[in-house]
Amino acid sequence: MTIILMGPPGAGKGTHGSELSKMFKIPHVSTGDLFRNSERMKEVVGQYVNAGLLVPDEVADPFIHGELKQRFPEGYILDGYPRTAKQAEELLRWIAGHEDVLLIELVVEPAILRERLEGRRVCSTCRSVTNTAIPGYSDGCACGGTFKKRPDDDMTIAQARLLQYEVDTIPAISVLVKAGIHHIKVHPGDVLGQISTAFGHSLSRG
């Protein structure tokens, strides 16, 4: 099973991706995390990731494809790829022959996205995510680590990432939909409920 999870920065792809991973028992693969966690890639792509710029295709594509093939051959919930129409074409080649492919698009108001990105904090040790808007927020994570702001959540960079989503990534959704991938749009609220209803429906339509 392959789920392509798309949505603008701050839409909750990380949170919902890991919930869906438990629900469907398939791994959640965040391409941003693949880059951030790879010692080999950190050097090469750090400047792009921290500045909120897309890693060039000639670096991103072979690395991501290699990780998916080697580490997640049974399928995955893909979060962060594709980011452009060209990457969408590439992904269609990678998943040719996969059964049960579903595209889940998270749709969230821009004002809410800006608020979430402004307050988002990630634990530098266990990578869990929280928000300063949550009552009782403290910089200390339960694991003993410290919550920090991602460099690319700085508001100027975050605005550019939101624009990049509109300009580059929305066209990627169209490429996948035109290729016949089942497409579900979900809105804030009972996200998992909306997904499981639509997912069952989409599978039963075969």
Ligand code: AMP
């Ligand atoms: P994310 O955690 O998904 O917001 O991704 C963080 C950063 O990783 C992005 O701003 C890019 O620098 C890089 N990145 C993640 N996925 C891709 C991709 N599909 N293509 C190019 N760069 C990517």
